[in-house]
Amino acid sequence: MFDQSNLIYRYDGSFDGLLCCVFESYDKKEIPTEIILPDTSQTLLFTVKEIRTDVQKSSRVLASIPEKMGFDALNFIRRAFLTCFTQKELYILLFLRLGYRHGQSVMSMLANDVVNILFKAVKHLDNESHLLKGFVRFSIFSNILVAQIEPKNYVLPLMTQHFSERYPEERFLIYDKTHGMALVYQPYQSAIISIEDLELPEPDEQEQSYRELWQLFYDTIEIQGRHNPKCRMSHMPKRYWKYMTEFGGPRKKSPLKLEDTAKFLIP
Amino acid sequence: MDVFDKLKILTDAAKYDVACTSSGVNKKAAAGGVGSAAASGICHSFSGDGRCISLLKVLMTNVCAYDCKYCVNRKSNDTPRASFTPRELAELTINFYRRNYIEGLFLSSGVLKNPDYTTEQMIEALRILREEYRFFGYIHAKAIPGTDSRLIAQLGMLTDRMSVNIELPSQSSLQMLAPDKSKHSILAPMKYIQNRIQENSTDVIKYRHAPKFVPAGQSTQMIIGATPDTDFQILNLTEGLYKKYKLKRVFFSAYMPVAENTLLPTLDTTPPLWREHRLYQADWLLRFYGFTANELLDQHHQSFNPYLDPKCNWALHHMDFFPMNVNRAPYSDLLRVPGIGVNSAKRIVIARRSATLQFNDLKKLGVVLKRAQYFITCGGKVTGGLKITQDKVLQSLMSEKTLGMYHQSFPLQSQIKQLSLFEQPPMIPSGFPQEDLQRCLTNPI
Numbered sequence: 071m072f073d074q075s076n077l078i079y080r081y082d083g084s085f086d087g088l089l090c091c092v093f094e095s096y097d098k099k100e101i102p103t104e105i106i107l108p109d110t111s112q113t114l115l116f117t118v119k120e121i122r123t124d125v126q127k128s129s130r131v132l133a134s135i136p137e138k139m140g141f142d143a144l145n146f147i148r149r150a151f152l153t154c155f156t157q158k159e160l161y162i163l164l165f166l167r168l169g170y171r172h173g174q175s176v177m178s179m180l181a182n183d184v185v186n187i188l189f190k191a192v193k194h195l196d197n198e199s200h201l202l203k204g205f206v207r208f209s210i211f212s213n214i215l216v217a218q219i220e221p222k223n224y225v226l227p228l229m230t231q232h233f234s235e236r237y238p239e240e241r242f243l244i245y246d247k248t249h250g251m252a253l254v255y256q257p258y259q260s261a262i263i264s265i266e267d268l269e270l271p272e273p274d275e276q277e278q279s280y281r282e283l284w285q286l287f288y289d290t291i292e293i294q295g296r297h298n299p300k301c302r303m304s305h306m307p308k309r310y311w312k313y314m315t316e317f318g319g320p321r322k323k324s325p326l327k328l329e330d331t332a333k334f335l336i337p
Numbered sequence: 338m339d340v341f342d343k344l345k346i347l348t349d350a351a352k353y354d355v356a357c358t359s360s361g362v363n364k365k366a367a368a369g370g371v372g373s374a375a376a377s378g379i380c381h382s383f384s385g386d387g388r389c390i391s392l393l394k395v396l397m398t399n400v401c402a403y404d405c406k407y408c409v410n411r412k413s414n415d416t417p418r419a420s421f422t423p424r425e426l427a428e429l430t431i432n433f434y435r436r437n438y439i440e441g442l443f444l445s446s447g448v449l450k451n452p453d454y455t456t457e458q459m460i461e462a463l464r465i466l467r468e469e470y471r472f473f474g475y476i477h478a479k480a481i482p483g484t485d486s487r488l489i490a491q492l493g494m495l496t497d498r499m500s501v502n503i504e505l506p507s508q509s510s511l512q513m514l515a516p517d518k519s520k521h522s523i524l525a526p527m528k529y530i531q532n533r534i535q536e537n538s539t540d541v542i543k544y545r546h547a548p549k550f551v552p553a554g555q556s557t558q559m560i561i562g563a564t565p566d567t568d569f570q571i572l573n574l575t576e577g578l579y580k581k582y583k584l585k586r587v588f589f590s591a592y593m594p595v596a597e598n599t600l601l602p603t604l605d606t607t608p609p610l611w612r613e614h615r616l617y618q619a620d621w622l623l624r625f626y627g628f629t630a631n632e633l634l635d636q637h638h639q640s641f642n643p644y645l646d647p648k649c650n651w652a653l654h655h656m657d658f659f660p661m662n663v664n665r666a667p668y669s670d671l672l673r674v675p676g677i678g679v680n681s682a683k684r685i686v687i688a689r690r691s692a693t694l695q696f697n698d699l700k701k702l703g704v705v706l707k708r709a710q711y712f713i714t715c716g717g718k719v720t721g722g723l724k725i726t727q728d729k730v731l732q733s734l735m736s737e738k739t740l741g742m743y744h745q746s747f748p749l750q751s752q753i754k755q756l757s758l759f760e761q762p763p764m765i766p767s768g769f770p771q772e773d774l775q776r777c778l779t780n781p782i
Binding site for chain 2: 172175178179180181182183186200201203204205206207208209210215217232235236237238239240280282283284286287288290291292293294295296297298299300301302304305306314315316
């Protein structure tokens with residue numbers, strides 16, 4: 071038995087791995103103070119315990135969650151696992167421990183610190199994925215739609231359904247630069263694959279002219295007398311602007327100056 | 338004239354239309370199609386004035402046979418004119434849509450030749466989109482007052498939302514500024530659309546695949562500040578429209594002076610943004626908070642308080658309703674507490690099932706205690722050490738900026754004793770720094 075006060079779990083970073091941490095925590099009757107990823111630099115002061123991912127254990131935990139606390143809770147921790155919250159693993163474990171004790175009502179314990187912090191992290195994830203459904207900008211290269219994003223949370227799994235229903239007959243790719251992953255789709259199948267880097271070709275004439283039309287529309291639709299940059303920024307934080315067509319490159323009507331727009335496409 | 342010039346002219350002419358929402362309907366593309374819609378609506382960008390850009394908002398044409406005094410597209414205005422051909426417009430929409438620039442199309446139009454001809458042009462553009470491109474995205478179309486009902490019915494089968502603009506909130510204002518329109522010519526198509534939606538909803542029950550007529554409902558908009566109509570009149574009209582015509586939204590637009598006319602405010606008038614903001618706050622109170630127009634304003638108080646939002650104002654005049662026990666009060670009562678909104682009220686209702694809520698719990702649930710603390714109790718107690726005095730309450734309900742403005746407006750009598758809850762608040766004086774006001778409206782007070 072490890073000393074409770076300074077126990078750290080290290081897992082492989084997968085959802086199954088995390089569920090094995092939960093298993094271990096119950097098996098050994100202990101609660102870790104932290105759960106870390108393999109590549110985290112460790113401090114020597116604490117005992118680090120390696121948790122091996124064992125599908126048998128994780129599937130037992132997985133099956134027990136909807137049984138003990140309902141499908142909402144399972145869905146909730148799945149989403150919590152996608153967030154950028156740094157201590158998500160520990161808090162998911164604590165949340166599940168609460169859930170095993172209180173059952174379904176864990177989802178209504180909004181004033182509990184563990185539940186509250188996880189709820190806020192999930193809200194951040196949901197907000198970001200909702201915003202990105204609108205802010206993603208595709209460019210069309212030889213009839214394939216390509217977009218880049220740089221989200222804080224791992225939002226691709228939450229965007230798959232939306233874009234598959236929107237463009238069922240297209241082939242598209244959304245590259246998540248933060249996580250080095252990409253959502254790829256071709257008629258009636260999608261996948262999320264790992265991509266190291268993405269280099270985009272120069273836009274062709276048609277692509278370029280639609281970009282300029284969009285920039286023209288964007289500039290014209292504003293009512294000058296109501297100019298309010300603060301309001302715009304609170305609805306659309308600047309970190310999203312980087313990949314948005316309306317803020318890319320100089321606005322000119324004269325067609326085709328490829329090097330200008332290439333700058334924002336290939337960072 | 339190339340498509341760049343047309344887009345510029347026709348966007349410029351459409352930008353004063355407020356509605357740009359894509360909400361109210363859930364659907365996805367059928368096989369071979371493109372496009373979907375989400376009931377929550379999706380904003381694709383925000384323009385420099387902070388307004389959501391969800392739809393490609395353009396006019397079919399800005400040529401107009403009417404001469405409404407407040408409008409940029411009036412016949413007598415000397416401005417460049419252009420028209421999209423239906424195919425140009427459909428192509429532009431689909432290309433913007435594929436790149437995820439937009440959620441769909443917002444199509445309005447000036448009156449070219451006559452209302453029927455204009456509507457036929459719009460129908461043709463939408464037909465190309467829906468039938469040839471198999472476009473399933475969101476379409477919002479304006480019904481032009483005076484169009485034959487057969488054409489409106491046809492247009493409605495192609496769109497998700499329709500709207501008829503009221504523009505001016507009373508018959509007398511219409512007569513003065515829009516001589517070609519009348520109350521009847523506006524309300525008749527609105528009534529017709531409502532009836533069709535109702536008929537259609539019974540069809541859809543009977544036949545699962547019955548085509549849907551305007552599934553996202555209809556909306557309208559009014560101009561604020563071009564005419565002497567009061568907030569009370571406008572709010573009552575709004576409530577009537579929600580109840581009688583089952584509108585989904587009523588939009589308000591602060592009047593931007595675009596024309597010189599003795600009947601209108603002068604060109605250097607700044608738009609009454611704070612009034613528009615208050616009207617939207619009240620509109621939300623009507624739609625989501627269970628308030629009625631008569632609770633917010635009445636015959637003797639025809640204008641909104643410039644310093645306090647309508648909900649705070651109501652609470653201050655109904656102190657007998659408070660303090661409220663958050664652990665017991667029903668949802669509808671919680672909504673009436675300043676500092677508790679729809680989300681936090683819902684969270685309270687959920688969270689109190691498993692625990693008795695204390696003040697620090699409320700903070701976690703998103704309640705703004707600065708305002709709410711004067712109106713609630715937790716477990717029979719008020720916040721520790723809280724003294725409820727008139728001026729303290731009043732100060733807590735205003736933002737620092739508004740409070741500053743309040744003092745600025747009354748520098749000599751800024752003694753706390755002079756702050757009174759129950760007097761009719763002084764109106765914003767004419768020399769009021771409009772810029773400050775606009776800035777303070779950026780964040781809800």
